Amino acid sequence: MPNSETFLQTARRVITTEADALNTLAQGLSQPFADAVELLLNAKGRVIVSGMGKSGHIARKMAATFASTGTPAHFVHPAEASHGDLGMMAQGDVVLVLSNSGETPELADMVAYTRRFRIPLIGVASRPDSTLMKQADVGIVLPNVAEACTTGIVPTTSTTMTLALGDALAVAIMEHRAFTPENFREFHPGGKLGARLSKVGDLMHSGDAVPLASIKSPMSDTLLTISQKGFGVVGVLDDEGYLCGIVTDGDLRRNMDGLLDLTAGEVMTKAPTTIGPESLAEEAVAIMNAKKITCLFVVDPKGSRNAKGILHIHDCLRAGVV
Template identity: 60%
Template sequence: MTNSPAQQTPATPTDSASRVLRNEGNALLSLADALPRDFDAAVRLILNNSGRVILSGMGKSGHIARKIAATMASTGTPSFYVHPAEASHGDLGMITPNDICVVISNSGETTELSDLLAYCLRFEIPVIGISKRVESTLMRAATLRLTLPDIEEACALGMAPTTSTTLTLGLGDALAIAIMEQREFRPENFRSFHPGGRLGAQLAKVSQLMHSGDSLPLVGLDAPMADAILRMSESSFGVTGVIDAQGLLVGVISDGDLRRNMLGLMDRTAGEVATRAPVTVAPNTAAAEAVALMNKRKIYTLFVVESDRIPVGVLRLHDCLRAGVV
């Protein structure tokens, strides 16, 4: 006699996890193979918009809407989330006629969205609807419709929002990145919105971490080594740059150069001891790239020069690591 579902031995946690991930992964592949018909039009609408993109949704859809808004805002599309229930109590004033609303509801019949949709209709604010039910109230009210495939939820009961929220999140990421790439959003733009944390550090420029101004250790080609050593000690960088009569960097003296030239060191000039044609970087070089260069050349300090080899700073590996550049 076959056991009823309630009597069957439960799957292991690993089996459950594998089933959920495969189901959601297959759903995303299905969406990738058949993107909503209005997807390109939605990208163009947002690109040509002079205002902000307002995301809204209730419950789990609201959580996804918040994440999509955050992704858009960090990739060059001014965006924020408005809670539909709060919108009915004054927050509708946050939405202007220049904005676009992206409204999410898996069923398309979320009651709390009614006032928001009516407001958008009244002030002719474009609405991009995201739902799996094309004939729902939301999708009938929407200017553009991003219809999700009607795929069962990944939970065994078929009720907990799982596959549907994954599809919505994936579609939101696709929309944000498509807009970002159409804008030709660059790493330096990304850095502006991510100044903190490791990501900000990875996108930092050499000019943001280098030492400059009076702290820059420099001596002339003909300077006695006594002066060069004094300058190295004063700066605490362990190096000094050697410049010619035009102020161009022609060499660097490091602790290693001092050790290699101990014999008669104090009777020589900076130009005679310096390592010529030193490794340098430009101010706009990514700090991560500078760290890679220092690791490759097994050095701990780089002089920063303009295109004409005029020294403008010193970058230490220690400063990069302290800032979180790895």
């Protein structure tokens, strides 16, 4: 009976084999990769990615990665393409076809269609003399390395290299276009990732919900504002209407004697910590945790300290930002 050590040896062999293949792929990349990036960058339409079998699964992932990083893309199944889905391709598109052998018969109609309508074709295969690579405008040849299985026939190393190649294409395009986390958030509004990339302006309270008081407001009125707004704090505005301080529970405790005889300006903490509406909510949480506070006033990013809103730590927690 096999033992645990045997399983571990197999796993290490497979992973090492695939890691070595990735290094070989990286070292072997040359001008065709750069040419492929240029074609993808210059596409006026969409990037159509296709492949059959295991290559099809990799192609779906490539299309999803392109689409989520600012390059419009979708997957077209080669068998479905022959039954009407060729209409999903048009002039202005760029077609990226994956086939380890370069001879996958189901791809023939797609390749022929790109040639007929002069749609740029990028081929990825391990055989430079294959039909796909001969027909392609740009051909990226995968290194001739063994699959990770002992039989040498199960797509393992080849699919890993193709997957990494797709990531390399997507990241090269991202970096050229200076794609930012804010851009990324536009395509990922849901889930944990969307929450991490939420902006302060998306979560903050604004308008009448913001607890504000004049620097000359008597503390009796200021306490009423704190109670009504429910944030446990109040922002203090100077004579020009700009945020100049904040009154917190700590300020109230430090001024208990004769509190009601004082004004908000006399009790407040000056120059409170603030944040801009375009900042990431994740940054706001980090600031609140570091300073051990529960609220941040949101001010005009131009530096005028015009109070735009208030963000509570609970707003971030509800949105999944932790």
